[in-house]
Amino acid sequence: MAKPTDLENAIDKALTQVRRAIDGGMKASDGGSARPHLEKLERELKTEREHGSVDREWFKRTLRWVVEWAPESDPTLIAALGQIVRVPPTQPA
Numbered sequence: 001m002a003k004p005t006d007l008e009n010a011i012d013k014a015l016t017q018v019r020r021a022i023d024g025g026m027k028a029s030d031g032g033s034a035r036p037h038l039e040k041l042e043r044e045l046k047t048e049r050e051h052g053s054v055d056r057e058w059f060k061r062t063l064r065w066v067v068e069w070a071p072e073s074d075p076t077l078i079a080a081l082g083q084i085v086r087v088p089p090t091q092p093a
Contacts, residue, residue: 007087011049014080018042021077028069037069059085 026034
């Protein structure tokens, strides 16, 4: 069983990648700014972190959405999201 901190750490790592992408001026796959997408992703990740769990349906939708706009040349954001889903779910006490 995963400790809540495992999930928090995975989300924090994803948030770090989002912040780096914002600070680095990441471009979306269409050549436009990825900033609006990244800011939305940041808000959603923070919300999931506050919940202490990740809704699997939200994760699937979000990953598909990120793959649509994230540049293929920079897979670090998608890899960071993958770490979140690899955290085993916690069991209620």
